[in-house]
Amino acid sequence: MNTRDIVLIALFAAIIVVLGLLPPITLGFIPVPITAQSLGVMLAGCILGAKRGAAAVLLVLLLVAIGLPVLSGGRGGLAVFAGPTGGYLVGWVFGAFVCGLIAERLVREEQPELSQFLSFLAASVIGGIAVVYLFGMPWLAYMSGKAFLQTAAASLVFLPGDLIKAFVAMLAGRAVLAGYPLLPQRA
Amino acid sequence: MLNGLDIEGNSPLHRLPVRGKLILLFVAAIVLFLLSDLRLLAPALALSAALYLSTGIGVAEAMRRTRFVLFTVLLVAAANYFFQSPHEGAVVFCRLSTLVLLAAAVTATTGISAFMDEITRLLTPLERFGFVRAADVSLAVGLVIRFVPEIFARYGEIVAAHKARGLPVRPLTTLTPLIILTLKDADTIAMAIDARGFRRH
Known part of the structure; x- marks a missing residue:
């Protein structure tokens, strides 16, 4: 990694922190407020690619662990990892990596707009939602003891909000690719 | 704008080395998940709350910091209460809140730079492999x-x-x-x- 990569990782981690400072949006048809922070996970993969995207998210989690209140709502410290939803945070790292991996393989700068949109959407949904849930739900289920099915099912209330975020990540990912491409592309 | 969550103080927990605190927290997590006896878990919760407050953090600030995580713990405990049994709900609540309070106590007594030094020390073996x-x-x-x-x-x-x-x-x-x-x-x-x-x- 050269110095520019390290700076890009740090700047993107800072963007993810800033996304957590913005007030959460409440949409009428979804029972939970949407915070922009997990959108940052998808964006990290879509814009920086697998390695640098995952590193940016890992850097945010490092800041949380050493006791900086950088998660949305001013949360931070080791207690966040000890809680029932800690698995989602761990899943963020792998989510950003998978999201970046898919975006690197599918997106080409010379592609028509529509296939770029679809590639970014696939990357955000698979990496930013499926992979994150893959880590978050078993952790939540384990922490819940015997009522694991009910709590895992209840966590699905976040799904509509996450789908909206995947859509925003798709649009923003494609816009950044057009304005300032950084995504390492490979066959 | 970005201030750490550590509280100035000189409690026994403040004086413990960072690595010792992390190892103790890890051991506590394992033990808590092995226990399912309320006669042990309820005192453990009281003890961890006392430990957290002994760091010199005020009650209001302590509540403000842990309320979100404790709220998710409460939801999970409520699911156990309704779908399993009241006993199961109490066990899950005591176990998870004890863990959350212990973790919050470690964060409250560890300065950012001390924690960062420890991380740097833990990363040094990885450096040899070029990761x-x-x-x-x-x-x-x-x-x-x-x-x-x-x-x-x-x-x-x-x-x-x-x-x-x-x-x-x-x-x-x-x-x-x-x-x-x-x-x-x-x-x-x-x-x-x-x-x-x-x-x-």
């Missing part, structure tokens, strides 16, 4: 703390620009310029770091 350079991690942490206020101010400017032009403030139209403007600085910052010779090869 990551400990000095780069500290550099990145420093960069984030330095740039968060600046990026937040830039977001404010973009919102103001939207309002000045009579445009609605939408996530998409603010996010894209924020990201592009921020990442475009990377080259200049990287050059400034290299010019100062922070990363010798």
Whole structure:
């Protein structure tokens, strides 16, 4: 990694922190407020690619662990990892990596707009939602003891909000690719 | 803007080395998940609450910091209460809140720089295999703390620009310029770091 990569990782981690400072949006048809922070996970993969995207998210989690209140709502410290939803945070790292991996393989700068949109959407949904849930739900289920099915099912209330975020990540990912491409592309 | 969650003080927990606290927290997590006897878990919860408050943090501040995580714990415990048994709900509540309070106590008694030093020490063995350079991690942490206020101010400017032009403030139209403007600085910052010779090869 050269110095520019390290700076890009740090700047993107800072963007993810800033996304957590913005007030959460409440949409009428979804029972939970949407915070922009997990959108940052998808964006990290879509814009920086697998390695640098995952590193940016890992850097945010490092800041949380050493006791900086950088998660949305001013949360931070080791207690966040000890809680029932800690698995989602761990899943963020792998989510950003998978999201970046898919975006690197599918997106080409010379592609028509529509296939770029679809590639970014696939990357955000698979990496930013499926992979994150893959880590978050078993952790939540384990922490819940015997009522694991009910709590895992209840966590699905976040799904509509996450789908909206995947859509925003798709649009923003494609816009950044057009304005300032950084995504390492490979066959 | 980015202040740590550690509380100044000289309690026994403050004087414990960082690595010792982390190992104790890890052991406590394993033991808590092996226990399912309320006669042991309920005193453990009282003890961890006492430990957290012994760090010198006020009750109001302690509540403010842990309320979100404790709320999720309460939801999980409620699910057990309704779908399993009241006993199961109490066990899950005691176990998870004990763990959360212990973790919060470690955070409250560990300064950011002390924690960062420990992380650097833990990363040194990885350095030998060429995975990551400990000095780069500290550099990145420093960069984030330095740039968060600046990026937040830039977001404010973009919102103001939207309002000045009579445009609605939408996530998409603010996010894209924020990201592009921020990442475009990377080259200049990287050059400034290299010019100062922070990363010798």
